[in-house]
Amino acid sequence: MYNWIRVLFSLLLSTDTVATHLPCRIRQPVLELSIYTLLRMAFIWQLVSLAIYLVGTLAIGAFLYDNFKSLISIIKALLEPYFQPQLPQSLLDKFGKWAVITGATDGIGKEYARELARQGLNLVLISRTKEKLIAVTNEIESEHKVKTKWIAVDFAKGREAYDQIERELAGIEVGILVNNVGRMYDYPETLELVPEDTIWDILTINIGAVTMLTRKIVPQMKSARRGAIVNIGSGSELQPMPNMAVYSATKKYVTFFTQALEQELAEFNVTVQLVMPMFVITKMNEYSNSVMRGGFLIPTARSFARSAVFTLGKTSMTTGFWTHGLQYFFMKLAPLHLRMLIGHQLTRRLRLEGLSQKKIT
Numbered sequence: 001m002y003n004w005i006r007v008l009f010s011l012l013l014s015t016d017t018v019a020t021h022l023p024c025r026i027r028q029p030v031l032e033l034s035i036y037t038l039l040r041m042a043f044i045w046q047l048v049s050l051a052i053y054l055v056g057t058l059a060i061g062a063f064l065y066d067n068f069k070s071l072i073s074i075i076k077a078l079l080e081p082y083f084q085p086q087l088p089q090s091l092l093d094k095f096g097k098w099a100v101i102t103g104a105t106d107g108i109g110k111e112y113a114r115e116l117a118r119q120g121l122n123l124v125l126i127s128r129t130k131e132k133l134i135a136v137t138n139e140i141e142s143e144h145k146v147k148t149k150w151i152a153v154d155f156a157k158g159r160e161a162y163d164q165i166e167r168e169l170a171g172i173e174v175g176i177l178v179n180n181v182g183r184m185y186d187y188p189e190t191l192e193l194v195p196e197d198t199i200w201d202i203l204t205i206n207i208g209a210v211t212m213l214t215r216k217i218v219p220q221m222k223s224a225r226r227g228a229i230v231n232i233g234s235g236s237e238l239q240p241m242p243n244m245a246v247y248s249a250t251k252k253y254v255t256f257f258t259q260a261l262e263q264e265l266a267e268f269n270v271t272v273q274l275v276m277p278m279f280v281i282t283k284m285n286e287y288s289n290s291v292m293r294g295g296f297l298i299p300t301a302r303s304f305a306r307s308a309v310f311t312l313g314k315t316s317m318t319t320g321f322w323t324h325g326l327q328y329f330f331m332k333l334a335p336l337h338l339r340m341l342i343g344h345q346l347t348r349r350l351r352l353e354g355l356s357q358k359k360i361t
């Protein structure tokens with residue numbers, strides 16, 4: 001018995017060791033057995049290594065594809081004019097004369113409007129506050145030779161907003177629709193402490209506006225066989241965000257909605273783009289001094305919008321700003337659970353900032 005145990009252990013080491021521990025009469029068969037076993041083990045090991053190699057290669061390939069697809073599309077689009085100069089190049093030629101922008105009186109939406117006007121597009125600005133709409137349209141008209149129109153609606157009111165917009169857009173051929181309007185909590189907070197009204201507003205605005213406005217404008221773009229829909233999502237969709245649970249979930253909706261629509265509309269030559277910013281200095285983040293200070297990772301709305309508009313027509317999915325792209329890349333290296341833990345740490349800190357600011361005001 002003892003001898004056989006030694007034989008089994010020896011099998012794992014080497015054939016010579018095996019042989020020396022055996023009585024002569026069985027030395028030869030065991031020697032054959034051990035060579036056979038070793039060959040089998042080597043074969044199984046080869047299979048396991050091949051499987052690991054294949055899975056690893058596929059995972060790295062998928063990761064690189066996901067992260068560099070956008071950069072490659074942008075480079076391709078930048079080279080296009082040299083190889084296909086006959087194709088339309090400006091946003092105006094590619095998509096049409098009019099751009100409609102929601103949430104256009106502040107932050108990212110306002111800067112999208114200014115940048116599109118700089119590129120010669122006429123604008124329809126949609127927001128809630130009439131006085132701000134008048135001020136922004138006047139400002140843009142004084143800076144650029146474009147036509148403007150404004151529509152004051154409250155997207156939180158749901159269905160009625162879209163009938164009004166449809167009526168007011170009659171006769172305008174929309175080339176670019178920027179679904180920018182969005183709402184966050186006043187500051188990151190646990191679900192039961194967020195007022196019910198705020199939650200209804202977030203659901204109605206962040207999910208309703210992007211869906212229903214797109215639904216109204218798509219038929220026109222399909223029949224014109226051109227146009228672009230830009231949906232402003234958020235980097236917070238990259239993982240569930242504790243303390244911003246409703247907001248980040250609505251932004252995941254925007255991601256899925258946009259990506260599905262991109263496929264649906266590709267054959268009609270309608271571009272659909274998802275933009276997923278990280279932090280940008282806007283009034284949405286006013287609860288946090290550390291965000292509002294800005295920096296390398298936190299651009300102003302103007303820098304952000306200029307960079308994001310530059311990607312329009314060049315890539316279907318982008319963070320919109322190069323340092324946000326870096327953030328996205330490194331975050332994606334971490335497993336989902338770790339990203340959630342990091343996100344939770346961040347929103348805990350921001351919540352405290354929000355609470356202390358609320359006490360001061």
Ligand SMILES: NC(=O)c1ccc[n+]([C@@H]2O[C@H](COP(=O)([O-])OP(=O)(O)OC[C@H]3O[C@@H](n4cnc5c(N)ncnc54)[C@H](OP(=O)(O)O)[C@@H]3O)[C@@H](O)[C@H]2O)c1
Binds near residue numbers: 205
């Ligand atoms: N800022 C960021 O760090 C950040 C990061 C990722 C994603 N985003 C996304 O980017 C988009 C723009 O955000 P932002 O930071 O630029 O926002 P913002 O500065 O708060 O501006 C919001 C704009 O939307 C309008 N608006 C708000 N509620 C409305 C309603 N119920 N009906 C009609 N218009 C309404 C506001 O008009 P009034 O001025 O009249 O209220 C304003 O023009 C949002 O979708 C947001 O989720 C922002």
